[in-house]
Amino acid sequence: MTVHEYPARRRRVWWLRNRRYLAFQLREAGGVVCALYGLILLNMLIQLRDGESAYAAFLNLLRTPPMLYLNVVLFALVLWHALTWFMLIGKAQPIQFTRQPLPWKVVFGINVLLWIGVSGAVVYLIFGGM
Amino acid sequence: MADSEVVFRVSRYRPESGGRPTFQEYRIPYRSDMVVLDGLNYIKDHLDPTLTFRWSCRMGICGSCGADVNGRPRLTCGTYIRDMRKGAVTVEPLSNFPILKDLVVDFDDFLDKLASVRPYIVRKDWGDLSKEYTQYPEDVDAYRQQSLCINCMLCYAACPVFGASPEFVGPAASALALRYIRDTRDDGAAERLARLNTKTGIWECTFVGECSVVCPKEVDPAAAIQTLKFLATTRHMRRLLMPGSASR
Amino acid sequence: MCQMFILPIRFRRSVERTAFDLVIVGGGAAGLRAAIAAAELDPDLTIALVSKVYPMRSHTVSAEGGTAAVLRDYDSFDLHAQDTIKGSDFLADQDAVEYFVAHCPQEIIRLEHWGCPWSRDEDGRVSQRAFGGMSVKRTVYAADKVGFHILHTLFQTSMKYEQIHRFDESFVTSLILDGGACTGVVAMNLRTGTMAAIQGKATILATGGCGRVYEFTTNGFIKTGDGMALAYRAGVPLKDMEMVQFHPTCLPGTGILITEAARGEGGVLVNKEGERYMQRYLPGKMELGPRDILSRAMIQEIKAGRAFEGPYGPYLGLDLRHLGEKRINERIPMVRELAEKYMGLDPVHELIPVRPGQHYIMGGVSTGLKGETALPGLYAVGETACVSINGANRLGSNSLSECLVFGAACGLAAAEFAKKRPSYPRGATAREALRKEEARVFDGLLGRERGKETVAGIRVEMQQLMERDVGIFREESALADACGMLAKLRDRFGAVGLADKDRVFNTELTAVLELDFMLDVAATIAHSARDRHESRGAHSRTDFPQRDDANFLKHTLAFRTDGAPRIDYLPVKITKWQPAERKY
Numbered sequence: 033m034t035v036h037e038y039p040a041r042r043r044r045v046w047w048l049r050n051r052r053y054l055a056f057q058l059r060e061a062g063g064v065v066c067a068l069y070g071l072i073l074l075n076m077l078i079q080l081r082d083g084e085s086a087y088a089a090f091l092n093l094l095r096t097p098p099m100l101y102l103n104v105v106l107f108a109l110v111l112w113h114a115l116t117w118f119m120l121i122g123k124a125q126p127i128q129f130t131r132q133p134l135p136w137k138v139v140f141g142i143n144v145l146l147w148i149g150v151s152g153a154v155v156y157l158i159f160g161g162m
Numbered sequence: 163m164a165d166s167e168v169v170f171r172v173s174r175y176r177p178e179s180g181g182r183p184t185f186q187e188y189r190i191p192y193r194s195d196m197v198v199l200d201g202l203n204y205i206k207d208h209l210d211p212t213l214t215f216r217w218s219c220r221m222g223i224c225g226s227c228g229a230d231v232n233g234r235p236r237l238t239c240g241t242y243i244r245d246m247r248k249g250a251v252t253v254e255p256l257s258n259f260p261i262l263k264d265l266v267v268d269f270d271d272f273l274d275k276l277a278s279v280r281p282y283i284v285r286k287d288w289g290d291l292s293k294e295y296t297q298y299p300e301d302v303d304a305y306r307q308q309s310l311c312i313n314c315m316l317c318y319a320a321c322p323v324f325g326a327s328p329e330f331v332g333p334a335a336s337a338l339a340l341r342y343i344r345d346t347r348d349d350g351a352a353e354r355l356a357r358l359n360t361k362t363g364i365w366e367c368t369f370v371g372e373c374s375v376v377c378p379k380e381v382d383p384a385a386a387i388q389t390l391k392f393l394a395t396t397r398h399m400r401r402l403l404m405p406g407s408a409s410r
Numbered sequence: 411m412c413q414m415f416i417l418p419i420r421f422r423r424s425v426e427r428t429a430f431d432l433v434i435v436g437g438g439a440a441g442l443r444a445a446i447a448a449a450e451l452d453p454d455l456t457i458a459l460v461s462k463v464y465p466m467r468s469h470t471v472s473a474e475g476g477t478a479a480v481l482r483d484y485d486s487f488d489l490h491a492q493d494t495i496k497g498s499d500f501l502a503d504q505d506a507v508e509y510f511v512a513h514c515p516q517e518i519i520r521l522e523h524w525g526c527p528w529s530r531d532e533d534g535r536v537s538q539r540a541f542g543g544m545s546v547k548r549t550v551y552a553a554d555k556v557g558f559h560i561l562h563t564l565f566q567t568s569m570k571y572e573q574i575h576r577f578d579e580s581f582v583t584s585l586i587l588d589g590g591a592c593t594g595v596v597a598m599n600l601r602t603g604t605m606a607a608i609q610g611k612a613t614i615l616a617t618g619g620c621g622r623v624y625e626f627t628t629n630g631f632i633k634t635g636d637g638m639a640l641a642y643r644a645g646v647p648l649k650d651m652e653m654v655q656f657h658p659t660c661l662p663g664t665g666i667l668i669t670e671a672a673r674g675e676g677g678v679l680v681n682k683e684g685e686r687y688m689q690r691y692l693p694g695k696m697e698l699g700p701r702d703i704l705s706r707a708m709i710q711e712i713k714a715g716r717a718f719e720g721p722y723g724p725y726l727g728l729d730l731r732h733l734g735e736k737r738i739n740e741r742i743p744m745v746r747e748l749a750e751k752y753m754g755l756d757p758v759h760e761l762i763p764v765r766p767g768q769h770y771i772m773g774g775v776s777t778g779l780k781g782e783t784a785l786p787g788l789y790a791v792g793e794t795a796c797v798s799i800n801g802a803n804r805l806g807s808n809s810l811s812e813c814l815v816f817g818a819a820c821g822l823a824a825a826e827f828a829k830k831r832p833s834y835p836r837g838a839t840a841r842e843a844l845r846k847e848e849a850r851v852f853d854g855l856l857g858r859e860r861g862k863e864t865v866a867g868i869r870v871e872m873q874q875l876m877e878r879d880v881g882i883f884r885e886e887s888a889l890a891d892a893c894g895m896l897a898k899l900r901d902r903f904g905a906v907g908l909a910d911k912d913r914v915f916n917t918e919l920t921a922v923l924e925l926d927f928m929l930d931v932a933a934t935i936a937h938s939a940r941d942r943h944e945s946r947g948a949h950s951r952t953d954f955p956q957r958d959d960a961n962f963l964k965h966t967l968a969f970r971t972d973g974a975p976r977i978d979y980l981p982v983k984i985t986k987w988q989p990a991e992r993k994y
Contacts, residue, residue, distance in 0.1 A: 036180045037268055038261040041254075042325040049233060053322070056370045120369070123385035125392045131300040178603075178912045195663065207866035211918045212910035216463075218630040221666045221748065223558055224467045240751065262601065263915040270578075273464075281566040283525040294522045296534035302527050309527055309559070313466050338566075345525060 059116060062109035069106050118143040168192040168243055170201050172213065173254040175261050183254075183261060186210075198231055198238040198251060202265075215265040222378055225314035229265050230254040235319035235376050256319035258328075269315050275331050276313075278357055279339035284350025301346045308341035308386055310379040317373035317383050323366050330366040331358065333373035333383030340386045343393070351393070359394040367391075427575065429835070430458040431828040432821075433594055433610030435582050435637060437465030439557070439810060440792025441616035442564040443517075443817030448825035449571035455825055458608055460577040460597055462632065462920070465565045469618050469630045470813070473557025474669035474744060476539060476549035477810035479514035485546050487511045492987060494808060497543040497700050498772075498801025499947035499957065500989035501650065501965065501982055506779050506797045508985065510808075510815050517814035518550050526563040527552050529741075539741070540674045543700040543805040543994075550807075554669050554742045560810060577608065581920050582636065583851055585613065585644045585788065586835070586843040592644065592788035593835035596847040600920070603913030605848050607840035611828035612787050614820055615641055615775060619793040622924075623932040624768035624881075625873035628660055628667040637794040639927035641775040642934065646783045647967040649776035649796040649980065651931070652939035652949050655804055656882050658704040660767035662722035664752055668745055668764055670806040673697040675741050677730045679704075680761065681716040687726075695994040702803045702948040703994070705766035709882050712765075720763060727761035734758075766882060770809060772800040772948065773938070776967060776980070781820030787827065791820040798965065801982075802947020855922055858907035865906050865921045868899055872925075872932055880936050885953045889940040893974065896933045903929060934968035937975045942966060959989050 047053040079090035093099060121143060122136025167189050175183040190204045199217055206213045217227040220239045227238045232252050243251055259267035289295070317333035324330045339358060343351045358364045367387045374384040432448050434441045437459055445459050461468070480490050490511040495502050518536065522528055528536045529551050541549040552559040568574055580597040586607060587593070594609035620635025621627035642648050658679075659668040673679075679697050681687045691707040692699040708726055711717050717724035730738060730745070735758045738746050749757045775790035777783050777797055783790055792813045799812060879892035903925065910918040944958035945951050963982055968975040 036177045038175050038177075038183060040258050040260050040325070040328070041183075042258060046322045046325060050372075052372055052375060053370065056368075056372075060368065120385065120388055123382065124388035126389075132303065176912060177914045206918075207864075207870075211864070211866070211908070211921075212912075214910075214915055214917050216467075218463065218467050218632050219469065219472045220630065220664065221472060222751070223555070224469075224471050224630065226463070226467045263912075266915055268601075276566075277569045280569075282570050283523065283567075288523065291523065292519070294519050294528075294536050297530055298534045299530050299532065302530055306527060306553075309562075310555075312471075312558070313464075342525065345527075347523075347525060 058109075059112055062112060066106060066109055066113070114147065115144075118147075166192050168201070169250040170205065171250055171252045172202070172205070172265070174213075174264055175255075177263050185252075192243065194244055196243050198229075198236075198241045198243060198253060199227055201243060201251065202238060202253065214263045223312060225312035228256050228314045228316050228319065230257055230319065235316040237314060237316070237378050240378060256315055258319050258321070258325040259315070267315075269318070271328065272313070272315060272318065272332065272335065275335040276338060279331070279335050279342075279354050280350055280357075281338050281342060283342065283345065283348050284353065285347070286349050295347045297346055304346075305341045305344035308337045308344070308381055311337055311341075311381045311383075312379055314378065316376045316378065320372040320376040322370055322372070323368060327362075327366055329362040331363050333387065334381075336364055336367075336390055337381050337383040337386040340390055343390075351397075355390070355394045355397055358390055359398070364390045364394065427456070428606060428840075429594075429609040429837075430456045430575070431610065432456070432612050432614065432824055433458045433460060433608055434614045434616060434821075435460050435595060435640075436468070436616035436618060436792070436794070437461035437463070437565070437576070438468035438470040438616060438618055438792065439560055439564060439813035440794075440817040440820075441465075441468075441614070442561070442568050443814050444614050444616060444791060444821030444824070445574050446564065446568055446571065447818040447821030449568075449573055451822055451825050452829065453573060455573060455828065457571075457574045458577060458610065459568075459574055460580050460582055460595060460608060462579060462581040462600075462636070464578050465568075465576070466562060467632070468561060469633055470557045470561040470810070472628070472630060472667065473560075473810055474554045474667060475671035475674065476541060476551035476556050476807045477518065477560070477814070478541065478544065478548050478805070478807040479518045479550055479811060480511060480548060481515055481518065481536065481538060481550070482548075485548050488986075489545055490514070490548060493543055493545050494799060494805055495801070495987045496992055497803055497805040497808075498799070499803055499992050500959070500963065500987070501653070501801030501946060502799050503797065503983040504985040504987060505983050507799050509779055509819075510799045510812065513815040513819070514811045517811065517818065521560060521563060521814070524563050524567045526559055529553060539671065540698060541805070541807045542670050542673065542698050542704070543695075544807070548807075549671075549674065551671065551741075553740075554671050554744045556810065560814075581923065582640065583847050583923060584843070585640050586840050587644060587785075588835055588839040591786040594840060595640075596844050598851065600915045603916070605844060605851065607844040609835045609837075609840050610787075611831045611834065612789065612824040614781065614824050615788070615790040615794050616792045616817070617794050619771045619774070620928065620931045621768050621771070623872060623876050623928045623935070624654075625870075625877040626660070626665050627768040628657060628665055629768070634924035634928050635931035636924065636927050637790060638775055639930045641783060641785070641788065641790060642930055642968075642970050644785055644788065645970065646785050646788065647776045647969045647978070648931070648934045649773055649965050649967055650798060650802070650938070651771070651773035651934040651968055652942055652966060653772035653800075653802050653947060654768060654880070654935065655701055655770040655772060655948050656705040656766040657701055657769035658708055658766050659728055659762075659764040660769070661748070661752055662720055662725050662763050662765050665767045666748055666752055667769065668728060668748065668762060669742065670701070672728060672730060672742050672745050672762075675737060676733050677728055679708075679764075680727045680729055681711050682718045682727075683716060685716075687711050687716065692994050699994050700803055700805060701769075702950075705882055705948075706950060708766050718763065723765070725763040725765045728757075728764045729761050730757045731759060731761075770804060771935075772796065772798065772802065772804050773935070773966075776965075779819070780823035781816060782823065789820050789824045791816045796965075802949060851919070851923070852913065856908055856911065856913070856916070856919055860907035860909055861905045863902050863905040863907075865908075865918065865925050868903055868906060869921075869925050869928070872896065872899055872929065876932055876935070880932075880939055883950050883952050884939055885951060886940070889936060892936040893933070893940060896929065896936055897974065900929050900933070930970070934975050937977060938966040938968050941977045957992075963989060
C-alpha cells in the first residue's frame, strides 16, 4: 500500500505573517540599503579626486532635502541594526564576574552608553576641537 | 457550564486518499477555561472520531501536542481558547514538516539531527565511577535553560530558514548541543562544534529569532545558536593561531 | 486538481530487521534503563525498543518531585528499607526492598555521570530533600522536573548505542507465544498502518501504569495498562491490583499533579477554616505523611463540610506563601508555572486548590526480583510490574528509583537469558501470530460498522464507575456493582464500531485497542479489591476498616479466565521487619 505524506507547508510570503518576521526582513533588507551609503561615500571620494568644484557640487547635492531624507532613513536602519545586535550580545556571549552572568539588559545598556560616548567623541573631533 | 459555542476550523488530510489538506468546521460547546486540546478531544469523542492528533500529558511537558493555532505554532494543551482574538479557532499541522495525517507531522528528521550533535556526556576519562562528579549550583545554572527543551518542534515550525532549507540543523538540536557543551562534566565540545560549524549547521541561521518567541519553555534557542557561532569562531581562530591549544 | 505527492516513508535500517535478542516494549525510564543496561553488557546484543509514542513523550516525563537514595552518613539502607516497608503497610516483599535500597545510590550516580542535572548543594554534591514517609532527607531532585530530566538524560544517552533499534509509534497488540514461552510481540506501525512480528529471545514489558481507567487522574492519555493486559492475556497473573495510589495534591478539573515536593519544601494543607487539618489525622508527620493517609484525610474533611467549594467540586488548600518567592522559584518553579497557567493564580500570594486524584498503581504484572514472570522469556519492570517493593502504598520518590534499579537489573537478566539462547525463535510461529493479529485487528475491529456504542462512550462509563466505586473508600455493594458493570461494559464493547477506516495513524483504532486493555485491567482492580476484606495502605474498606494480618498478609493474584478474573494469593516475603502497627 502506498502511503502519501503531504509535503511540508511553507508560505512564500512567510514574512507577512507577523510583526516580528516583518521587522526581521526590514533589518535584513536594511543591510542591503545601507550598502547604498557605501556607494555615496565612494562617490564622494571620486568627486574629491575630480577637484574642488566637483566636490563642492557634491556637498551641495548632499544638502538637498531628498538626500537628507535618505540619510535619515539610512541612519534609522543602521540604528536598528546596532540596537538588535546590542540586545543579543548579553545572551550570545555571556559576561560573567559573579555567580550569574550579567543580565542582557545591563550589557545592552552598557553597549548603548559606550556607543553614545564614542559617537560623541567622533562628533567632537570632527566639528569641535580641530 | 456551556455558556456558548465556539467554531473550530481544523485542517484534515487523509494519507490513504491523497489529495491536499482541506478545512473542516466543527461547532463545540465552550467553557471559559477550555484549552484548544479540550476542543479537539471533544470533536474526537462526540463529533468526528476520525480526527487525528497527538497528545499525552496535557500539562506542557511531553511536547506531543504542537500545532499551528490561528497561524502560530503552539502547544494545544497550553493554549486557552479565550485568548484567541476572534471567535473561530483555526488548527493546522505545524508548518515546515511533511503531514502524515490531519494534524500529525513527520519530524523524524529532528531525531537524526539530535543524534548528530551527540546529546550525551562525552568524556576522555570517566574517573572514579563510585562517586558523583562535583558540580556547583552556578555550573548547573550555566546549562539549565537549554536543558529544558521538550522537543515540541514549535521552534522548527516558526523558523523560516528551516522552512526554506530542511537540512538546517535547527534551533532545538543546536540548543541541546550547547547544553552539553556548557556542562562542566563534558569534554565533547570539539566534536559537536565540528558538526555545527558547517553550512547545514549554525551558519544557516540568520537570527530571525522567532524560535525563541514561540518556545513554550523559554529555552531561547536563538541566543544559543548565536553563542555557538561565537564559540565556533573563537575555537577556529585559536586553533589557527595556536595549533594544538586546548580543545575547550 | 488532485495533486498526489508520493513520498515514500523513510525506512530505517532497523525496520528490515525483525528478530532481536531483546525486545523492550515501552520507552520510559524503566524501558530505556533496561535497554542501556543490556547494550552496555554486550555490544553484540541486538535490542528493539518498541514504543507507541516517541520515548521522550513517555509519562516518566511528568514526574516532578524527586528520586530517593541513601547517599549520606545520616542515612542507612536499613532506614530506607524500613521507611519503604512501613510505607507499604507491610505488604512489600522485604528481600526485594533490601535489593532495591542497596542499588539506588549507584543508579543516582550513574545518571549523574550521564549528565542528569541534579540540583546541587553549595559544596557541589547532589542535593536531597524531605519527602512523604521518609525519615530523613533522601530525595534527590532536579528542581521539580526530575522525571523530565531523567527521561531526557536516558533517551539522549541511549542514542550512543547503535544496537538499540527504535520502533517509534509502534503499538504492540499482542505477545507471541511459542511452546510455553514468550518469543516477541506483534506490533502495528502507526506510520505505515501495517503490522509486523518483532521477535525476541527475551521480551520486557515497561509500558507504565493504567491511570486512565479512572476519570480523575494525574496520568497522561497514554497510560492505559497495555503491558499489564498483554501479560494478563498470556496467562501471567496481575498482582495487588487493588492497590491504587491517590495523590493528595492534584489540581481540580484537569487533575494535573502538584508535586509532593511542595510539601517537602515546607508547604502545608489547610481547610476552609484555615486550619492545618492534618493535626487531627497525623500529628506526627502532618503533611509529610504517606499519600494514602493524606488522601483519606482530605476525603474526610470534604465529608465533614470543611472544604472549599469550587466549579469542579470541593477542594482543600495548599499553602506555599510562607516559603517566599525565592525558594519557590529555586526549588519548585514548575509548581508556580502550573498554578499560574492552569489555575490563574500565583502560589507566592494565594492558596493552590488541591484534591486527591489517581496517580499510580502499586499493583501490576507479578514478577520476581529481576523482573522475570511466570512465562519464560517474558519480563516486566517499572510501574507495569509488581515486584513488589511498594506493597499497599508507595512512598513518593521511590518509583523513579524503582524504574532505574529494576530497569537495570531486568535489562541485565533478560540479556543474560537471551545470551543463553544461540538461535532466534521460530519464524513460522511469529508469522502465524502476525496473521491472527491482522485478522483480529484489521478484519475484526477495524472492519466493524459503527453501531450505538462508541469507544468514548464506553470509556467514560468505565472511568466514572471506577472513580465512584473503586476509589479511595470502598465497600462491598459498590465493588459488587463495579464488577457487574465492568462485565456489562465488556459485552457492550463487542458492539463498538469504528468511523475511521484508514489503517495509517488510526488513533480511533488505537483508542479501541487501549479500551480493550483497560477493561481487562479495570476488572482485575475491582475484583481484587472486592476480595480483600481488610484495609491496608491505599486499599480502604469502610466495611472492613482494620488491617487483618492473620488472613490478608498476602499478595492478591488475578488470573484471566473467560469470565471474571480468578483470584488467588501469594505470601509476602518477610526478612527482618515484622509487621507492626503503622503509626507515624
